[in-house]
Amino acid sequence: DCGIVKPKGYNVSWHSNPEIEKHHFGHSHPMKPWRLTLAKSLIMSYGMHAAMDTYVSRPASEEEMEDFHSKDYLEYLRTAKVAIPDDSDPKDYNLGGSDCPIFEGLFNYCAMYSGASIDAARKLCNNESDIAINWSGGLHHAKKAEASGFCYANDIVLAILQLLRKHPRVLYVDIDVHHGDGVEEAFWSTDRVMTVSMHKYDALNFFPGTGDLDRTGPDSEGNPGAHHAVNVPLNDGIDDDQYTWLFKHIVGMCVDRFRPNAIVLQCGADSLAGDRLGRFNVQVQGHGKCVEYCKSLNIPLLLVGGGGYTPRNVARAWAHETSIAIGCADTIDPIIPKHTPYRSHFRHDTLFPTLEQILGDPRPNRNSQKKIDEIVRSITEQLRFVNA
Ligand code: ZLV
Ligand code: CA
Ligand code: ZN
Secondary structure, three states, X not given: OOOOOOOOOOOXXXXXXXXXXXXXXXXXXXXXXXXXXXXXXXXXXXXXXXXXXXXXXXXXXXXXXXXXXXXXXXXXXXXOOOOOOOOOOOOHHHOOOOOOOOOOOHHHHHHHHHHHHHHHHHHHHOOOOOEEEEOOOOOOOOEOOEOEOOEXXXXXXXXXXXXXXXXXXXXXXXXXXXXXXXXXXXXXXXXXXXXXXXXXXXXXXXXXXXXXXXXXXXXXXXXXXXXXXXXXXXXXXXXXXXXXXXXXXXXXXXXXXXXXXXXXXXXXXXXXXXOXXXXXXXXXXXHHHHHHHHHHOOOOEEEEOOXXXXXXXXXXXXXXXXXXXXXXXXXXXXXXXXXXXXXXXXXHHXXXXXXXXXXXXXXXXXXXXXXXXXXXXXXXXXXXXXXX
């Protein structure tokens, strides 16, 4: 144990369920729920659980999931039969292809990660938590009646709907390398949720192909949602300095103009350097700075996971970010404790396995200062129309 204690007068809740980690999308599928086991192994071996209120989450009820999803889609999801993924014919609800295969226990998996996000949001609403964490959530592509990009139920939308029962305004921020299209679409026409996504953008060659700078909300000026979608389209290879500067600058402006009562941060770890599907050069430290900045705002904060396809780095990032939430990031030993289960998985890149991540082959940085300046100028202009 590393002598970590509960911060006084500050509550962090951690919502998880080992059942979730047992699900498999298929052997060649990049989404590995097992990465959650690895993250939990780090969090527990550092003794961080002692500093949090820990909850074994329960599955969401179908009724709770109907807050966003259609009855017929949920019915299909619940009864879908396991089959070999086949991309050759059009799918009902986009289910059963290679991105969104039908696997054993699929509905239970969805209900479990959704239940954890809903519970986490309720803890914030009751003032029982200052920060609530669900690393198994963050599945931002799912639509009302459609699976998309490894996401079947949108736990983020369900959690935000809980927060809106109490809070007038919720800010959603998404640092997954992919565009948070499902959450953006769900709240496209309301001024009660502002969505911000930073992502690799390439309309033709990178999933999902949406999220350009000029997609700011409904075009009709009378629509309350106008100007409430913020998109930060980036190119390959962005580094820690550029990324964290942009994050703080843009989220800072959004908070000033929108004055949110709660923040949901999707911490997709596929924005890290060396990710199997990602394109960025963000380090664990830079990724964590985004969490640290949101915490420093002193607004109820929900942290969810998301993408992340190099499991050892996903575990590093989410363990580091848990330590930021409980306030012990500066005091824990970066060398991973000897007794950590699966410790050998972290030996891959260094002699002593550490929490800090080592870059793989650095990707050339394709983000010019000129492009960064243009993004900031455009979003500054957009936010002049937002007045909360
Ligand atoms: O991290 O997929 O590019 C949140 C998240 O944001 C595609 N899908 C779709 C569009 C046409 N395709 C191709 C179908 C690919 C089928 C299987 C893979 C299998 C092996 C390795 C990589 C992929 C893959 N799929 C890479 N990118 C995709 C994307 C979906 C990305 C979802 C990101 C989810 C959890
Ligand atoms: Ca994103
Ligand atoms: Zn992603």
